[in-house]
Amino acid sequence: MKKTIIVFSGDLDKVMASFIIANGAAAMGDEVTMFFTFWGLNALRKPERIPTKKSFMEKMFGWMMPKGVNKLGISKMNFGGLGAVMMKKIMQQKQVESLQSLMETARMLGVKFIACTMSMDVMGFKPEELIDGLEFAGVASYLGEADQANVNLFI
Known part of the structure; x- marks a missing residue:
């Protein structure tokens, strides 16, 4: 079976949910x-x-935008970054994997990461500014993957 996930949000909790689902x-x-x-x-x-x-x-x-998973804020009650700090602390106490760890696990499990080239152009991101091991493609590539999938999520 095949699954696709569009990661549209840059909120810590939503990106984390994306990786938990992908890893599962x-x-x-x-x-x-x-x-x-x-x-x-x-x-x-x-x-x-x-x-x-x-x-x-x-x-x-x-x-203006956060650089990487360790700088993402949460979607509700971020309080200028304090909400994300509190959430990470509670996650650590509850022994929940960090977002960085979830990303590493996804890579080990063979999850494919595609960076949207149109969004990169709009936001001014260059390939060298992003983590290694990515594929770069447009929406047609995603739609090709989604056509073959039995689950497609937008987070």
Whole structure:
């Protein structure tokens, strides 16, 4: 069986839910594709600054948005980042895997990560600013995967 997940949100809790579902499906032997678009691309950003040639607007997008999974806020009650800190602390106390760990598990299980090239263009992200091991494609590639899947989620 095949599953696809569009990761549209850049909120910690929603990205985490995406990876929990992806890992569950992959652990059951399903082929899983995650298509990261718009704000979801923030989860794929490298935490360090990568020098690239960008327009003023592209630089502003990059400056305003979180760089990687450790900088994502939560969707409700973020309180300027304090909500995410509290959530991570509670998750650690409850022995819930971190988002970084969930991403690593997904890779080990063979989950395919696709970065949306149109969203990258709009937001000014360059391939070298994103984590290694990604595929880069447009919506037609996602739709090709989705046509073959029995479950398609938008998170």
